Amino acid sequence: MTKRIGFIGLGDMGTPMARRLIDTGSDLGVWTRSAEKRAEFSKTGAIAAENPKQLFELCDVVIIMLASADVLDEVLERGTEQFNELVRDCILIQMGTTVPDYSRGLEADILKAGGRYAEVPVSGSSVPAASGQLVAMQAGDPETLMAIDAVIAPLIAAKVDCGPVPKALQMKLAVNTCLAGLMFGLVEGTNLARQCDLDMQVFRQVLEAGQLSSPVVKMKLPKLIDEDFSAQASVYQTGQNIAMILAAAKEVSAAMPIVEGVQAIQQRTTDLGFADKDVVATIKAYQQLNKI
Numbered sequence: 001m002t003k004r005i006g007f008i009g010l011g012d013m014g015t016p017m018a019r020r021l022i023d024t025g026s027d028l029g030v031w032t033r034s035a036e037k038r039a040e041f042s043k044t045g046a047i048a049a050e051n052p053k054q055l056f057e058l059c060d061v062v063i064i065m066l067a068s069a070d071v072l073d074e075v076l077e078r079g080t081e082q083f084n085e086l087v088r089d090c091i092l093i094q095m096g097t098t099v100p101d102y103s104r105g106l107e108a109d110i111l112k113a114g115g116r117y118a119e120v121p122v123s124g125s126s127v128p129a130a131s132g133q134l135v136a137m138q139a140g141d142p143e144t145l146m147a148i149d150a151v152i153a154p155l156i157a158a159k160v161d162c163g164p165v166p167k168a169l170q171m172k173l174a175v176n177t178c179l180a181g182l183m184f185g186l187v188e189g190t191n192l193a194r195q196c197d198l199d200m201q202v203f204r205q206v207l208e209a210g211q212l213s214s215p216v217v218k219m220k221l222p223k224l225i226d227e228d229f230s231a232q233a234s235v236y237q238t239g240q241n242i243a244m245i246l247a248a249a250k251e252v253s254a255a256m257p258i259v260e261g262v263q264a265i266q267q268r269t270t271d272l273g274f275a276d277k278d279v280v281a282t283i284k285a286y287q288q289l290n291k292i
Contacts, residue, residue, distance in 0.1 A: 004029050005151055006059030008052065008075060009096065010037050012231065014065035016130035017095075017155055022046055024132070024154035031055040052076065056086045061093065061151055068240065069098040078109060087115035093148055095120050095136075097240075099247045100166030100173070107140070107165045116144045119165045120152060121172040123179075125233045127219065133157040137175075139168035173248045176241050177259060182216055183238075183279060184262050190224045191286040200225045220280055229277035236275040239266045 007018045010032040021028050022044050029047040031054075032038060038048035049055035052075055056062060066072045072094075077083045087110045094103065094117070107117040117140060124134040136152060136159040138145050145161065152159070162168040193203045204221055207213065222228070242263045249256045268285040269275070 004047070004059045006031070006049075006055045006062035007046075007065070008032070008055065008062060009065035009067070010034070010041065011065070011067060012126050012234070012237065013129055016126050017063075017065060017134075018046070019044070020130060020132050021154055026151075026154065029055050029058045052086060053082070056090060060089065061091045061148065063093045063095055063151070065095050067096070069102045072096070072098070072106075078106070083109070084113040087113050089114060091116045091118060091144060091148060093118045093120055093152065095122055095152075097121050097172055097176075097244060098169065099244050099251075100169045101251060103166040103169050116141065116147075117165070118144050118148050119168045120148070120159075121169055122156070123172065123175055125219075127232055128157070129155070136160070137162050137168040137171045139163055139165045170248060173241075173245045177245055177256070179216070180238075180242065180245070180262050181258055182214070183220065184265065184282070186217060186220060187224065187265075187280065187282050187286065190221070191283060191290070195290060223278060224280045224283060227280075227283070229274065229281040231276060231278045233279050234276055235266055235269050235279055235281055238279045239263070239270065239275075242266060 004027045005021065006029045007014065007021065008031050010018060010030060018028060018030055018041065029049055030038065030041045031049040031052055042048040047058060049058060064072060066075065076086060092110055092115060094106065103119050107119070110117040119139040120136050122134040122136050128134050132154050134156045136156045138159055139162045160171070162171045190203070193200060204225060207217055207221060219232070242259060245259055246256055246263065249259070265282050265285050268288070269282045272284050272288065274281040274284055
């Protein structure tokens with residue numbers, strides 16, 4: 001029985017996830033660097049800790065949803081005695097995405113300090129995060145995964161056991177490879193449809209009526225057609241995922257020519273000033289290339 005769930009990382013994904021936990025009745029403590037964000041969450045019934053140490057003192061299960069491995073190490077003061085004190089007797093649920101080798105090392109350090117670790121990356125953007133429709137891939141000790149079952153239940157529509165750490169992250173990055181192919185195929189196909197002067201609503205009708213119809217297509221195609229670049233998953237965020245896919249592929253000598261092409265398009269989009277916009281803004285890179 002947990003005394004309170006902790007949540008660290010109230011960014012684009014962490015914020016709707018934390019709100020979902022509050023809305024479904026979880027006793028939640030939160031911490032983020034932003035004092036404004038902490039104040040916002042304190043008004044919702046969550047306990048806003050002043051620092052990570054206070055949060056870990058309040059909670060025996062802590063969910064981490066941070067942007068990168070470097071930020072995670074900094075927040076947890078990994079490699080210091082403070083890290084050992086934070087994670088001792090705590091279950092740390094890492095729901096963000098890192099390269100698999102990092103997660104393997106983090107688990108080893110937490111176990112050595114007397115804590116427990118669950119690797120639970122999720123598939124989905126801020127929209128399914130807000131409604132508890134994420135797909136969780138989990139790896140770790142079976143008893144630990146059983147202990148966190150009720151904690152993560154409000155956040156997910158489905159979960160898949162992947163085996164020992166870092167198999168969940170390897171699974172997440174393999175799935176993200178498929179997603180990148182679908183997403184950038186959609187952008188590239190939309191660019192071709194426009195260049196052919198097709199009726200874009202007819203293009204949408206054909207896609208949504210056929211085998212390519214999916215939640216991703218139904219969510220992203222209207223944004224592409226309308227050039228609505230408000231961020232659900234930004235060019236920067238997806239670029240970070242692409243970099244992690246390529247790093248994980250390098251570890252196992254997997255060829256990734258499609259993903260390497262995706263990375264080039266994302267870099268061009270970033271250079272055009274759209275890093276903080278939704279990934280559909282990569283259509284701007286195609287439009288620039290059309291003119292060359």
